[in-house]
Structures are given as structure tokens and as C-alpha cells.
Amino acid sequence: MTDPTLDEAGSFFKLNENMTETKLKGPAKIPEGLVDIVLLSHDHHFDNLDNAGRSFLTRAGVVLTTKSGAKRLGANSIGLAPGECREFQIPAGGSLFITATAARHGPAGIEPITGEVIGFHLSIENEIRQSLYITGDTVYYNEIEKLAEQINPSYVFIFAGAARPRGPFNLTMSTNDALDTAAAFKNAIIVPVHAEGWSHYTENNDNLREAFNILGIGHRLILLEPGIPTKLFN
Numbered sequence: 001m002t003d004p005t006l007d008e009a010g011s012f013f014k015l016n017e018n019m020t021e022t023k024l025k026g027p028a029k030i031p032e033g034l035v036d037i038v039l040l041s042h043d044h045h046f047d048n049l050d051n052a053g054r055s056f057l058t059r060a061g062v063v064l065t066t067k068s069g070a071k072r073l074g075a076n077s078i079g080l081a082p083g084e085c086r087e088f089q090i091p092a093g094g095s096l097f098i099t100a101t102a103a104r105h106g107p108a109g110i111e112p113i114t115g116e117v118i119g120f121h122l123s124i125e126n127e128i129r130q131s132l133y134i135t136g137d138t139v140y141y142n143e144i145e146k147l148a149e150q151i152n153p154s155y156v157f158i159f160a161g162a163a164r165p166r167g168p169f170n171l172t173m174s175t176n177d178a179l180d181t182a183a184a185f186k187n188a189i190i191v192p193v194h195a196e197g198w199s200h201y202t203e204n205n206d207n208l209r210e211a212f213n214i215l216g217i218g219h220r221l222i223l224l225e226p227g228i229p230t231k232l233f234n
Helices: 051-059 067-073 142-148 175-184 205-214
Strands: 012-016 019-022 035-039 060-065 077-079 085-089 095-102 118-125 130-134 155-159 189-193
Touching (some): 095 142, 189 205
Antiparallel strands (some): 012 019, 095 118
16 A cells, blocks of 8 residues: 555645645545555655554554654654665565655755655566556656666556645646656556645646547556556556
């Protein structure tokens, strides 16, 4: 599970005395059983970890997040810096390797304001080797371009929505960033998440669908249905 926001619609996060982020949609589905691993891009923004999501972390086996986030969360959390990896055994056989990836939560110079964030590269190694990449809260920038030269995931989960909570700049991927990511990861299917449901998102899945179709790559975009399982690997 990644970045659990499980509060109902109407909840809000007061960024400061002038800015409030409101949740427009409730959670698609709250898992009933054990979640072995939570991948948390960062813990300090409510559209990545809200009140119910924070409570849910105590039910997870382990929480992988940033170094600073692990210090704040404690308990079952493990902090990773970009490039650091953890191995987990798969019950059916083989290993799952999770490597933290670089992320930048907005334009260059934004780091002191938005704080530390990471993404995740998941590689399954058994009879069939598969991998996917979860960008976390980031825009497209040179570190993602470098990453595309090192890994070849089948799926890239992008944190989209072109979030604009505090100024005339994006803190998450816009349609342009999504298209650049698709161009960098030439063999990957793009799966938008973190793209709808909060008041500070300025784009949505319809924008992404239109942009990908105009460029003739609509077949490389999967839009998930909330609460409906989607099979990825055959």
C-alpha cells in the first residue's frame, strides 16, 4: 500500500492561516486484512498521510519512508535514502527488493519548504522477474531521467494532479511531466495515482487521458477504478 489517505470526504488540512486543503473524495477501499508493507513517500502532508491513514500504519507489518519521516513516526517505520534497498521474502518463493528513489516535491529550491520525499522501485525476483516504479510526490526532473537509464519497469505509478497548494508552481506531476515520464520509460505503462480527490489538485485523470491520446500513446495509460482490483502482471 502506498501513501494511505483514509479519511472521509470533507476532511481538511490547514497548511497555514491562509491556505486549507480539503479532501473531496473518501477512500476507495480500506483493507481489512494485514498489509505487509506501506510505502510512504513522506509523512508530513495530509494528502499522503491523513488522520485515518496514520492510525492505519500501526496495522502494517513495516512502513518504508524517508529518514526524517521514520524518526517522526517511530514504531514499525524504516527510513531509506535514495539508493538504499530492503529485501523481503515472498511466501510463494523468491524475493521482493524495494529501493528508494530520488524525488523532488516541486521546482528546484523547494526542498526547504516541502521537505524530504522519496519514491520506490520494486523488483520481484523469482521464476519471472518483474519490476515497477512508484514515483512518490515529485515533478519530472533530471534525477528521474537518470533513473530511467538504470531501470526498466513494466509499470510506472506517477503521483499526478499538478498539485498547487501554495504558489504558481506544481508540487506533483502535471500532464507534461507525465508525458516526459512516459518518454523516459519507453517500455512502461503509466498508471496515475494521487491525481484526484483534493482541492489543491489542478489537473485530473481526464486531462491525462486527453494528453496521452493527442500524442497517440493512449494505450500506454491505465486509469484505475477506485476500489476495483486491476491485474497488472500476467
